[in-house]
Amino acid sequence: MAQVFPLSLGCVVLALFFNVLVKYLQPKPGEAILDLGCSRGFYVRAMETYTDGAVGVDVSEASLREAVSPRVQYGDITNLEFEDASFDKAYSLHTVEHLPDLRKFFIEMARVLRPGGMVIIVYPWEPFRGFQALVAAVRQYKNPLMARQIHLHRLTPKAVAKITESTPLSHVKSKLVLALGIQYLTVLSKEG
Numbered sequence: 211m212a213q214v215f216p217l218s219l220g221c222v223v224l225a226l227f228f229n230v231l232v233k234y235l236q237p238k239p240g241e242a243i244l245d246l247g248c249s250r251g252f253y254v255r256a257m258e259t260y261t262d263g264a265v266g267v268d269v270s271e272a273s274l275r276e277a278v279s280p281r282v283q284y285g286d287i288t289n290l291e292f293e294d295a296s297f298d299k300a301y302s303l304h305t306v307e308h309l310p311d312l313r314k315f316f317i318e319m320a321r322v323l324r325p326g327g328m329v330i331i332v333y334p335w336e337p338f339r340g341f342q343a344l345v346a347a348v349r350q351y352k353n354p355l356m357a358r359q360i361h362l363h364r365l366t367p368k369a370v371a372k373i374t375e376s377t378p379l380s381h382v383k384s385k386l387v388l389a390l391g392i393q394y395l396t397v398l399s400k401e402g
Contacts, residue, residue, distance in 0.1 A: 225256075226389060227303075227387075227389040228253060228256050230387055230389070230395070231253070231301060231303070231330065231332075232260070234330055234395065234397055235299055235301060235328070235330055237257060237260035237261050237264075237299065238260070238261065239260070239261055239262075240261060240262070240263060241260075241261045241263050241298040241299060242261075242263035242265070242296060242297045242298050242299075243257055243260075243261055243263055243264050243265070243297065243298065243299045243300065243301070244265050244266070244267070244292075244296075244297045244299070244300040244301075244322065245257070245264070245265070245266035245267070245300075245301060245302070245303075246267060246287040246300055246301070246302035246305060246315075246319065247267070247268055247287055247302050247303070247304075247305030247308075248266030248267060248268050248273075248282055249268055249270065249273045250273050250276050250277050250278050250282070251266045251268075251273075251277045251278050251279040251281065251282035252278055253266070253301075253303070254266035254278075254279045254281050254282055255278050255279040255281075258279065258281065263298075264279075264281055265281050265283070265297075266279065266281060266282045266283070267282075267283055267284065267285025267286075267287060267290065268282065268284070268285065269284065269285070269286055269287075271284075287302070287305065287309075287315060287318065287319075288309065288311055288314040288315050288318055289314075289318065290318055290321075290322055292322045293322075294321055294322065295321075295322070295323065295324040295325065295327075296322050296324075297322050297323055297324065297327060298323075298324055298327050298328075299323075299327055299328050299329065299330075300319060300322070300323060300327070300328075300329040300330075301329065301330040301331070301332075302319075302329070302330075302331045302332070303331075303332045304332060304333060304334065304393070305331075306331055306333050306363070306365065307333050307334060307361045307362065307363050307364075307365055308360065308361065308362060309362065309363075310362060312363060312373050313373055313377075316373055316374050316377050316379060317377055319379070320377050320378045320379045320400055323379075323400040324400070324402070325400055325401065325402020326399070326400065326402045327399065327400045327402070328382075328397060328398070328399050328400075329379065329397075329398045329399075329400075330395060330396070330397055330398075331370070331395075331396050331398070332387070332393055332394065332395050332396075333365045333370075333393060333394050333396075334361070334365075334391060334392070334393050334394075335386060335391075335392040335393055335394055336361070336364050338364065339357075339358055339361055339362075339363065339364035340357030340358040340360065340361045340364075341357070341361075342361070342391050342393075343357040343358075343360040343361045344357045346360055347359070347360055365394070366394070367381070367384030367394060367396055370384070370396050370398075374398060378400050378401045378402070379398045379399070379400055379401075380398065380399055380400075380401060381396065381397075381398060382397040382398060382399050383396070383397050384396040384397070
């Protein structure tokens with residue numbers, strides 16, 4: 211992954227975590243795979259080595275201007291402009307904890323997934339909401355108490371299972387992963 215991710219310690223961690231993502235996602239040639247909240251698209255670009263169907267969406271204009279892949283486009287991940295059942299797989303990394311309406315996100319994710327499709331979400335393990343956003347709060351607001359404005363939810367696999375209960379998504383498995391802090395990786399599948 212050296213040519214996909216720029217050389218820096220943070221990007222080495224991104225590359226290592228990408229390997230964890232690939233282990234669970236198991237991308238195959240020709241699959242349509244959606245990155246929800248892709249930022250500049252480093253993972254989209256890396257996913258292109260597995261399939262020509264990788265697409266990423268993000269709402270940040272700055273990220274879109276500096277995108278590293280032409281497959282990165284503007285998109286509100288709670289109101290996507292894709293047809294129903296457009297993707298085989300999807301993933302979202304450290305995005306869900308920032309969304310005001312989680313249920314809307316999961317319903318929209320289920321809508322764009324094909325029956326039998328899989329989604330992976332990664333979100334921080336936190337003993338209290340905002341714990342893993344303390345550094346970002348100091349950097350962005352010069353105030354650690356603003357961490358709860360950055361992480362709007364403290365999620366656990368049990369909470370994700372409850373939110374997705376009445377959607378076509380079902381919980382397959384969750385595990386703790388260590389990379390840039392402790393985080394949960396949850397695999398969901400769409401009934402079908």
